[in-house]
Amino acid sequence: MDVDEMNLFVTPLMVVQITTFECGGLALAISHAHPAMDGSTTFKIIYEWAKVCKFGTPCKDINFMNFNLGTFFPYKVLTTILEPPVDEANVKTLKLIARKFVFEEDSISRLKEKFDSVGEGLGFKPSRVEMITTLLWRSLIHSAGSNSYLKRSIMSFPINLCGKVATFPKIANSFGNLIIEIPIKFEHDDETKMEALHHNVKLIKESVQVIISKCVKTTSDEIVSLVIDLYKDSYAGLEWGGDNEVVNFTCSSLCRFPVQKTDFGWGEPSLMHFGSRHSQFEYI
Template sequence: MTVRYRGTYTVKPETATWVGHLPLSELDQIGTITHVPNIYIFRPPPEWLHPVDAIFGTLRGSLSRVLVPFYPLAGRLRWLDGGRLRLDCNAMGVWFIEAESDGELNDLGDFCPRPEFEQIVPSVDYTMPIHELPPLLVQVTKFKCGGLALSASISHAVADGPSAAHFMTEWARLARGEPLGIEPYYDRKVLWVGEDPTGPLLPPPNLEHSEFDHPPLLIGHTSDLEQRKKKTTMVMLKLTKTQVETLKNAANKDRAGHHPRPYTRYETMSAHIWRCACKARKHKPEQPTTLCICVDARSRLRPSLKPGYFGNATFDVAAAGTSGELASSPLGCTSSKIREAIETVTHDHVRSAIEHIRRQPDLTMFQDLHALGSTQGLFYGNPNLGVVSWLTLLVYGLDFGWGREIHMGPGNHDFDGDCLVLPSLEEEGGLVVAVGLKIAHMEDFKKFFYEDIVD
């Protein structure tokens, strides 16, 4: 498949926007701070494909309009001391790349990210100074068959998953000629732990935060550098509604009495993925392992964050165990570990964590910098992993005027142990699990993933 780049444009907000420094919260500056690419695949009707520039023009024009309310995406990040970042809202614009391919959508198979995706996903050159890189890059690629790939790479330091989904939804609304649905809300003071908007000044609780500890290493290793160097691959594994229900039934059959509420799809699926990864990686029974769980704190804070809060309000916690324990215990026991970790994310826990981050002289060790070529920062590769849920995000139904997508998923997945759970587009109640693992472990993982779905 060959891709020809027609041009790269800088798209700026259509009208003047606020100019100044937008403070970033502590949650904006930890974890993944590089760009996260997502990809949407469409089959527009013929009338949208002629003239050839119709779709490109629609997207560029509506992008310029949506950048007015979402003006931080048209700004630039800047490094400060101690690994901290500042967002300059200066309307410098985003990059919009137009491309055409002589290939067809069928060449992309099941749309699982593979080397060919590098041509249809915006390339981010991290050798450039960060203040020259836009927080948003978009690439639109038209295929010979008439199909269309729209990929958006958004800086995770500016927006988390719910915020990115909000932006894409509003962009599509404006492209269809509709008004904005939910205004973005940027006031970071709601995440400032020095004051509680509902009452008098209170010191944040001083709680333990094991989620910020360096995850365990493989037994016999003194660093994770060797693991970081090994090549990874990715698969998109589909589960039918029946298979999902079978796993849920198996987990809840063994549910402990102190968990009266049934385990969710996410808790069950994460437990299943964690166990399969331990077995596929051939860990020793005594191998410590952690599962990183991303929890949306918006509704867990008091008061809840306003609808449209734009930034990072997701919070990582970790469940821990040993590989032998996970592999030999019922699925419900592993699900219980995940439930307990999620339930630690309370208002007080988040406030305490923000204060813990604020006190750090250097945030580098709390950041995922692998895309920048760094060997520092948190690492959730072997023997650990992370499972992110998109089950509650509005990731489907994106319509710019020519119909909804036929596929939506991650644009790349080059990190060992990075897993993503999405709802199925093919069957209500089904799931799609995107899994990134070392090449040496993937075939065994797929084998266990399906064979271990038993009542």
């Protein structure tokens, strides 16, 4: 099967693989074309697909997503987005290693106590996603540096815009790709603050709030311009992986997505994993 991530004429929008095991178990794997679909769209399809199977919904009654994004965001040729060179040889030999870390309920409670004890001046209560993201990012920055020197770091934090843009209320259940990646930067002058958890979680919170506030009441052109600016900001001054002084991460979470309640009639899934071919950390 021909696959070209940037050519949707030869790349399937979605590929589904079902694997059955002798023990009676079943694994459902899904891969989607990101230029056409984001995680929210994929999870919505899986969740509604499961309900259709479980309850035997007639085809004529299946109508859970709108195909209206093209109305609000008409096709246009963008010439201002940076396009990094692709090292084909490196892509073919790239090997990714997955690690699974489990945060038990009592561990999260202790982490919350830690944030409460050091973050009296935060002015907000960090969510679980914000707390764990802070802990992971802090640990990764330390692991990429040394005891005496911490490298600069940019963490891309994807945000689902469905339901967050007041000027487009009809896109809450739209099929497509409507995410925006927020670059959150750790600079050299933040080294002395790195030990303070409240500094890092505040950095994440404020960076996200600034971008969301810009998207609440805006036009489609303004959103596109914002995406371009954030994209440039993420890679400004970097040599597309050649700069050893900057480490890049992407963090995303599946919390509050309906995919965890997916039930085809056999019960909810016992194990879920969200993978990627790119260097990043993701968790559920």
